[in-house]
Amino acid sequence: MLTYLCFDKHFELYLLFVFRRIEQRISKVRYMKVDIERIRKDLLDNSYAAFFIGGYGGAIVEAHDIENMSPDELIDLAVEQGVDLNKYQS
Numbered sequence: 645m646l647t648y649l650c651f652d653k654h655f656e657l658y659l660l661f662v663f664r665r666i667e668q669r670i671s672k673v674r675y676m677k678v679d680i681e682r683i684r685k686d687l688l689d690n691s692y693a694a695f696f697i698g699g700y701g702g703a704i705v706e707a708h709d710i711e712n713m714s715p716d717e718l719i720d721l722a723v724e725q726g727v728d729l730n731k732y733q734s
Contacts, residue, residue: 678732680715683722690725 687710695703713721722729 676729677734678719678729679734680718683718683727683729683732684710684713686727687718687721687725 688707691703691707691710694700695707710718710721719729
């Protein structure tokens with residue numbers, strides 16, 4: 645007996661959109677050599693600015709997380725925040 649999942653057409657389009665965005669992000673980063681410590685420093689600076697200037701208390705926790713992130717996690721966070729990784733090519 646075959647079972648099929650029925651998705652709403654809008655949900656299918658949304659999933660297609662999400663997978664394409666992920667594919668685009670991966671293709672941009674895949675072969676680029678970047679300076680991870682510069683990315684880490686700039687993400688930390690942004691986080692501290694959000695805390696001291698914007699009053700966002702969670703930024704201190706985020707800064708602690710950034711200090712302990714692996715290079716892959718840093719790149720994912722930078723892409724998520726819209727950072728242009730071309731600035732960090734080494």
